[in-house]
Amino acid sequence: xxxxxLKSYPSFYALLFLASLILAGSYFxxxxxxxxxxxxxxxxxxxxxxxxxxxxxxxxxxxxxHYIGMEKLQNAAQWExxxxxxxxxxxxxxxxxxxxxxxxxYFIFYLPPILFLIGFIGDFTFWMYYFGHYLSPEAPVxxxxxxxxxxxxxxxxxxxxxxxxxxxxxxxxxxTGIYMLAINxxxxxxxxxxx
Amino acid sequence: MxxxxxxxxxxxxxxxxxxxxxxxxxxxxxxxxxxRGLTASDMRAALMTYTPSGKHDPYLxxxxxGHAGSVLVIGLPSMRLIKTIPVFSPDSWQGWGxxxxxxxxxxxxxxxxxxxxxxxxxxxxxTNGVYxxxxxxxxxxxxxxxxxIDLRDFSTKQILQNPLFVNDHGGTFVTPNTEYIIETxxxxxxxxxxxxxxxxxxxxxxxxVTFWKFxxxxxxxxxxxxxxxxxxxxxxxxxxxxxxxxxxxxxINSINTELASPDNMNQKPQLEMAVSRxxxxxxxxxDWKKAEKVAKSAxxxxxxxxxxxxxxxxxxxxxxxxxxxxxxxxxxxxxxxGNYIVVSGxxxxxxxxxxxNKLKNAIAQNLVxxxxxxxxxxxxxxxxxxAQIEVGLGPLHTQFDKQGYAYTSLFLDSAIAKWSLGxxxxxxxxxxxxxxxxSVHYNIGHLSCVExxxxxxxxxxxxxxxxxxxxxxxxxxxxxxQNFQLVSTTGSEKMQVxxxxxxxxxxPHYAQIVKAERLKPWSVYPLGMSAETMKPSPVATLxxxxxxVRKGNTVDVYMTTIRSHLTPDLxxxxxxxxxxxxxxSIERALDATHGFAISRYNINVSLEPGKVETVEFKADQSxxxxxxxxxxxxxxxxxxxxxxxxx
Numbered sequence: 001x002x003x004x005x006l007k008s009y010p011s012f013y014a015l016l017f018l019a020s021l022i023l024a025g026s027y028f029x030x031x032x033x034x035x036x037x038x039x040x041x042x043x044x045x046x047x048x049x050x051x052x053x054x055x056x057x058x059x060x061x062x063x064x065x066h067y068i069g070m071e072k073l074q075n076a077a078q079w080e081x082x083x084x085x086x087x088x089x090x091x092x093x094x095x096x097x098x099x100x101x102x103x104x105x106y107f108i109f110y111l112p113p114i115l116f117l118i119g120f121i122g123d124f125t126f127w128m129y130y131f132g133h134y135l136s137p138e139a140p141v142x143x144x145x146x147x148x149x150x151x152x153x154x155x156x157x158x159x160x161x162x163x164x165x166x167x168x169x170x171x172x173x174x175x176t177g178i179y180m181l182a183i184n185x186x187x188x189x190x191x192x193x194x195x
Numbered sequence: 196m197x198x199x200x201x202x203x204x205x206x207x208x209x210x211x212x213x214x215x216x217x218x219x220x221x222x223x224x225x226x227x228x229x230x231r232g233l234t235a236s237d238m239r240a241a242l243m244t245y246t247p248s249g250k251h252d253p254y255l256x257x258x259x260x261g262h263a264g265s266v267l268v269i270g271l272p273s274m275r276l277i278k279t280i281p282v283f284s285p286d287s288w289q290g291w292g293x294x295x296x297x298x299x300x301x302x303x304x305x306x307x308x309x310x311x312x313x314x315x316x317x318x319x320x321x322t323n324g325v326y327x328x329x330x331x332x333x334x335x336x337x338x339x340x341x342x343x344i345d346l347r348d349f350s351t352k353q354i355l356q357n358p359l360f361v362n363d364h365g366g367t368f369v370t371p372n373t374e375y376i377i378e379t380x381x382x383x384x385x386x387x388x389x390x391x392x393x394x395x396x397x398x399x400x401x402x403x404v405t406f407w408k409f410x411x412x413x414x415x416x417x418x419x420x421x422x423x424x425x426x427x428x429x430x431x432x433x434x435x436x437x438x439x440x441x442x443x444x445x446x447i448n449s450i451n452t453e454l455a456s457p458d459n460m461n462q463k464p465q466l467e468m469a470v471s472r473x474x475x476x477x478x479x480x481x482d483w484k485k486a487e488k489v490a491k492s493a494x495x496x497x498x499x500x501x502x503x504x505x506x507x508x509x510x511x512x513x514x515x516x517x518x519x520x521x522x523x524x525x526x527x528x529x530x531x532x533g534n535y536i537v538v539s540g541x542x543x544x545x546x547x548x549x550x551x552n553k554l555k556n557a558i559a560q561n562l563v564x565x566x567x568x569x570x571x572x573x574x575x576x577x578x579x580x581x582a583q584i585e586v587g588l589g590p591l592h593t594q595f596d597k598q599g600y601a602y603t604s605l606f607l608d609s610a611i612a613k614w615s616l617g618x619x620x621x622x623x624x625x626x627x628x629x630x631x632x633x634s635v636h637y638n639i640g641h642l643s644c645v646e647x648x649x650x651x652x653x654x655x656x657x658x659x660x661x662x663x664x665x666x667x668x669x670x671x672x673x674x675x676x677q678n679f680q681l682v683s684t685t686g687s688e689k690m691q692v693x694x695x696x697x698x699x700x701x702x703p704h705y706a707q708i709v710k711a712e713r714l715k716p717w718s719v720y721p722l723g724m725s726a727e728t729m730k731p732s733p734v735a736t737l738x739x740x741x742x743x744v745r746k747g748n749t750v751d752v753y754m755t756t757i758r759s760h761l762t763p764d765l766x767x768x769x770x771x772x773x774x775x776x777x778x779x780s781i782e783r784a785l786d787a788t789h790g791f792a793i794s795r796y797n798i799n800v801s802l803e804p805g806k807v808e809t810v811e812f813k814a815d816q817s818x819x820x821x822x823x824x825x826x827x828x829x830x831x832x833x834x835x836x837x838x839x840x841x842x
Contacts, residue, residue, distance in 0.1 A: 057784075
């Protein structure tokens with residue numbers, strides 16, 4: 001990427017950098033949040049799932065989960081969490097390099113950010129399923145295997161749960177949108193240049 | 196127009212509905228009042244004190260628990276008892292002296308044989324004469340001890356015995372920045388708690404005031420930097436510290452300036468007569484900042500391990516003056532601006548007010564009217580007097596509010612008197628005036644008003660700490676509770692008793708009321724904390740690191756507690772082994788406290804989230820002994836148990 005190129009496609013680069021910045025920023029915000037409420041937790045329990053770790057009342061949730069034989073939350077998505085930073089980095093770097101040097105816009109360029117978000121949802125759903133279905137038979141409280149709610153309100157025992165995507169996910173979503181816009185602008189400029 | 200009239204019609208209908216609703220509400224209230232026989236002022240009192248579930252009190256009162264050896268924490272205005280803090284006496288709920296090695300070390304610090312105390316005067320730590328909410332100090336009259344309570348976790352951290360005397364009353368009081376905690380002797384003995392026959396009372400017995408140096412960073416009293424001043428063997432009574440203009444001075448009441456000693460089986464008069472004969476006793480005035488310098492100078496000798504300024508030195512260095520104070524004095528209280536010193540004698544119907552500026556002048560110009568028999572100069576009464584106000588019979592203690600009103604407890608009248616201070620609070624005819632009296636039930640001792648002994652008092656409430664309850668509560672046998680009465684003192688309204696709170700604990704003495712927002716307590720301990728040291732514990736254990744280590748005849752068990760299991764849940768030892776169980780609560784949830792009790796081994800400790808405690812015992816009974824969690828912690832609490840097997 002040279003200064004010449006920057007000069008010829010200023011809005012493209014502005015948007016590309018903005019998308020990269022927002023995507024990088026999303027790493028520091030939770031992608032998914034869950035609030036649990038029960039009579040003996042007037043202040044509620046709160047969990048925030050980031051791309052690489054979980055924050056909030058994790059110990060308390062683990063403690064409650066052990067009564068139904070659920071695994072510790074830390075055991076989920078260990079591999080995914082390890083490569084999360086790398087994936088985001090590759091996505092940004094790859095995007096910057098490929099889009100800057102490519103003389104043509106291919107359909108495949110649109111896919112990585114979309115796949116990234118779909119991948120997150122898919123992987124997350126898988127782990128939700130796993131945690132809800134692989135319960136220790138030794139546990140004092142036997143409950144039917146269940147699929148925890150990915151989004152919206154749910155109920156387990158005396159707990160009312162409310163799950164939603166977090167700020168990080170929506171930042172990722174926004175970054176994807178801006179990225180699309182950037183590609184479209186470059187595509188238009190390339191078409192103009194060739195005619 | 197049509198629409199407008201339509202709206203008006205709907206609105207008026209709504210208003211009518213609202214009126215009906217409020218009217219029926221009012222009649223419901225009237226019905227309740229009628230049924231319960233409540234007057235309008237009763238209903239006012241109810242409205243002023245009722246605190247709905249989940250709402251917090253704006254004030255907390257730290258009340259001494261008297262000879263129960265504990266401190267009571269009470270919310271105001273609801274008068275709900277929120278906590279007891281065990282200090283000098285064991286408490287099995289909190290595992291205080293019931294098997295925990297940590298609490299045993301603190302209790303033993305005050306004497307291995309002592310397992311109760313007569314707790315009298317709580318004193319909150321102060322910064323610039325205002326409560327800072329960090330520490331609470333208390334004394335034990337029975338054994339001349341002081342204790343430090345940390346208000347991060349509301350638990351006792353240190354108990355110290357005074358090496359010079361064995362009985363105190365004037366404790367604890369703090370200097371305006373909590374440099375020192377004051378303790379004065381009462382029923383005096385020879386210095387260093389040694390022997391001398393009663394016939395040597397005048398010659399060998401001595402009074403003492405001790406300045407315990409408080410190390411705020413460590414949260415502990417530092418004995419080596421503390422010092423004392425020798426006093427004549429009058430019975431030193433209660434203390435207040437100067438503040439603002441009088442900062443640096445200390446005032447102590449005294450009785451028995453007759454120097455009477457007992458022997459009523461051999462024609463000596465009863466003590467209470469012999470010690471009350473004089474019309475005037477001595478208010479002790481001490482320049483403590485000067486005394487601190489004298490104590491730091493090289494000349495000070497140590498007696499029984501403590502730096503002691505002798506009486507002779509104190510007179511020479513002009514550290515000590517007396518002022519006459521009327522009959523059987525008991526209260527001494529310094530006004531918020533520091534300029535007035537209010538004393539009251541139980542057998543004189545006045546409060547007598549001295550003025551600090553005059554006092555300073557009298558010292559500077561050496562306006563003395565003689566010396567006592569130990570050579571202490573007595574300042575001229577008239578040269579320091581500001582006012583004497585007749586308030587009623589048996590005046591004891593005085594507290595203040597932010598508008599310059601003073602509230603004095605009247606023991607014989609069973610009442611509280613409200614009166615006005617002089618300038619700058621009230622001028623001309625409005626000054627030094629008795630304004631109002633309210634009856635209390637019965638035999639009030641101390642009273643406590645909102646931050647009423649500080650440089651910046653609050654307003655609105657006083658609590659009457661009554662010694663007798665007589666007919667206030669249902670009969671529960673010959674031993675009656677005490678009665679704390681909440682009194683409203685708002686503005687210029689007449690004082691009103693709002694609430695009676697029975698105290699079925701022991702005779703409480705003094706109390707301090709602090710704005711709740713000044714306190715910043717922990718909700719849980721940081722993980723792995725020792726409550727004894729308030730530092731990370733060297734024997735803390737994390738989940739997965741539990742172990743049993745045997746070395747010779749000593750078995751160390753590193754155990755964790757979390758809902759709903761104890762790990763390990765089986766301990767095998769041999770009879771005669773020394774067993775130490777290091778318990779770590781690895782809970783992080785608010786209120787998820789566990790207990791740990793072992794059957795037949797006289798052990799119960801409390802494990803609040805994050806706390807580490809050690810129990811130590813000799814396995815001297817063979818057999819199988821369950822241990823279990825004593826706090827109902829979870830649905831599977833009953834299952835939170837294990838076995839100690841002693842072979």
